[in-house]
Amino acid sequence: MTREVDLVIRGARVVSPDQIIEASVAIAGEHVVAVGHDDTMPPARAEMRADGLYLLPGAIDSHVHFRDPGYPNKETWKTGSAAAAMGGVTTVFEMPNTHPPTGTVEALRIKLKAAESSYCDFGIHGLLGDESIDQLEALLDAGVTSFKAFVGNTFGNLPAPTDGALLEGFEILAPLGIRTVVHAENSSILFRRQKRLQDASRIDAMAHLAARPAVAEIEAINRVLTLAEWTGARVHIAHHSAADSLYLLREFKRRGVDVTVETCPQYLLLNTDHMRKLGGVMRVNPPIREPRHNQPLWDALMDGTLDMIATDHAPHTPEEKTRESIWECDCGFPGVETQMPLMLTEVNRGRASLMDYVRWSSVAPARAWGLYGTKGVIAPGAHADIAVVDMARTGTLSQNKLQSISKISPWNGRAVQGYPLHTLLRGRFVMRDGKLVTDAAGWGRSIKGIQRMPAAKPRNMEHYSSAIVEAPEGIPANAKPLADAL
Structure with a gap:
């Protein structure tokens, strides 16, 4: 039996940088769990029609x-x-x-x-x-x-x-x-x-x-x-x-x-x-x-x-x-x-x-x-952060x-x-029908x-301040200047 989700947004156009597709979106908890044809959506506790609207x-x-x-x-x-x-x-x-x-x-x-x-x-x-x-x-x-x-x-x-x-x-x-x-x-x-x-x-x-x-x-x-x-x-x-x-x-x-x-x-x-x-x-x-x-x-x-x-x-x-x-x-x-x-x-x-x-x-x-x-995408596994736009x-x-x-x-x-009509943050409406959802404060x-940044690519580390305070190999850190040694 297909598990019931919290919300299905039906009949929208989902926008990515590469395409705009007619699709419905299923949300469970804080995440998107399905994007696809309306017939493929799981049963939901709530539904929203978005005919003619765009999901960004x-x-x-x-x-x-x-x-x-x-x-x-x-x-x-x-x-x-x-x-x-x-x-x-x-x-x-x-x-x-x-x-x-x-x-x-x-x-x-x-x-x-x-x-x-x-x-x-x-x-x-x-x-x-x-x-x-x-x-x-x-x-x-x-x-x-x-x-x-x-x-x-x-x-x-x-x-x-x-x-x-x-x-x-x-x-x-x-x-x-x-x-x-x-x-x-x-x-x-x-x-x-x-x-x-x-x-x-x-x-x-x-x-x-x-x-x-x-x-x-x-x-x-x-x-x-x-x-x-x-x-x-x-x-x-x-x-x-x-x-x-x-x-x-x-x-x-x-x-x-x-x-x-x-x-x-x-x-x-x-x-x-x-x-x-x-x-x-x-x-x-x-x-x-x-x-x-x-x-x-x-x-x-x-x-x-x-x-x-x-x-x-x-x-x-x-x-x-x-x-x-x-x-x-x-x-x-x-x-x-x-x-x-x-x-x-x-x-x-x-x-x-x-x-x-x-x-x-x-x-x-x-x-x-x-x-x-x-974030930044409407796809299964992503946070359900969505602007529903007219x-x-x-x-x-x-x-x-x-x-x-x-x-x-x-x-x-x-x-x-062109206006956002609804804003969802991690599956919860924080703005709905053009009005702030006041009990969402603190969500x-x-x-x-x-946050997962790509692998770092530092350069010239031998010249960093942290490196130059170390004495070069073979030279004592407390070596006296030549003038003092004469």
């Missing part, structure tokens, strides 16, 4: 700021993860620039406690900086899944790691196969130019872009990927914004560097034409750039130079985003809830296929963070309806076509236990 693997957002602990007026784990659930996002990776920063085991434990209210599964990026180098392995043991290096300054004003610390951090993480996210802008350029603009009394929105030219991204990416190539470290370039630095990504990928790269909807769809109208609402790091950057970033997604879509969900209160001086407007805005309808709208316009979108939103991040097979549904994005505490968005009033859990 739940989106994986590699870059969110849930501000918890430290800034509950901006966001909490509960409100940020609720926004994720509403947006068809089932897994997020959260950034370390909270208060305290996630650079110690104690700070990590505070964050993990806050995350107990999460509606989605999560990874935690620990802080890679000069003060945390000796904590990296302890942080991994305590639950960190990956690291973040703020080479460019952003909210929280964490000091950029010195090049020496960045190199040593890569030396520690390369043999472990752990990936480090990098905010790749040159802080020295940014600080100096911002000071000159402030001294000149420039407080307009365009001054922010003037302070952070594309060359700051070009230089930082080149430096970071040079260190990654030397050490064999895995890196991930966050929020790639400029057309001008794409050539570096192509070259380092050609040379075999294990680098993955994200861009965000704001860099694909917004530009300075919008910033002239919205001002500080659009202040974000790196900045949203001139119109000439939009299409090359789309092209780079299509050809694989850019691997994935993330959001850099970075909420602030409306008052913090609308001050007179651009320098006093906090950087960032909410995005985890609006990403999917924005991108599905572009699919409907013919700029990409649904298969492309699944590759960018789910498959590529699952591979980058060692989750593919368990590609025909139309609407208008409204900042007042966001689950995020941050009720201010550059997407406010934007017409979209989310860390992905640390299922």
Whole structure:
């Protein structure tokens, strides 16, 4: 007798990067157990018709700021993860620039406690900086899944790691196969130019872009990927914004560097034409750039130079985003809830296929963070992380309806076509019929236990800091300098 399952979703179209098939999906507990013709589905305690709808693997957002602990007026784990659930996002990776920063085991434990209210599964990026180098392995043991290096300054004003610390951090993480996210802008350029603009009394929105030219991204990416190539470290370039630095990504990928790269909807769809109208609402790091950057970033997604879509969900209160001086407007805005309808709208316009979108939103991040097979796919044995999407549904994005505490968005009033109607996380509805399932708070859990990164490929280990502190064979560690011996 065939065993009864918990749920069968019938009559849908299941999307992978390679094909879209008409199929039904059976779910037992937290996992998919069958994908196939409706007649082959086992008996189920519950059924859902999905005729005309698409089943996408739940989106994986590699870059969110849930501000918890430290800034509950901006966001909490509960409100940020609720926004994720509403947006068809089932897994997020959260950034370390909270208060305290996630650079110690104690700070990590505070964050993990806050995350107990999460509606989605999560990874935690620990802080890679000069003060945390000796904590990296302890942080991994305590639950960190990956690291973040703020080479460019952003909210929280964490000091950029010195090049020496960045190199040593890569030396520690390369043999472990752990990936480090990098905010790749040159802080020295940014600080100096911002000071000159402030001294000149420039407080307009365009001054922010003037302070952070594309060359700051070009230089930082080149430096970071040079260190990654030397050490064999895995890196991930966050929020790639400029057309001008794409050539570096192509070259380092050609040379075999294990680098993955994200861009965000704001860099694909917004530009300075919008910033002239919205001002500080659009202040974000790196900045949203001139119109000439939009299409090359789309092209780079299509050809694989850019691997994935993330959001850099970075909420602030409306008052913090609308001050007179651009320098006093906090950087960032909410995005985890609006990403999917924005991108599905572009699919409907013919700029990409649904298969492309699944590759960018789910498959590529699952591979980058060692989750593919368990997440990033709708197949037997995988977690039942599913966004049920209506590609025909139309609407208008409204900042007042966001689950995020941050009720201010550059997407406010934007017409979209294509919405997630239901979101399942490990077989449980966390959003259903367009409404948050409030008793699912806390269903989310860390992905640390299922993360399986490929074998590490460290390089030049004889030159690592850990190697050079050892005396060469045959030379006593306490040997005196020649001058002292004479």
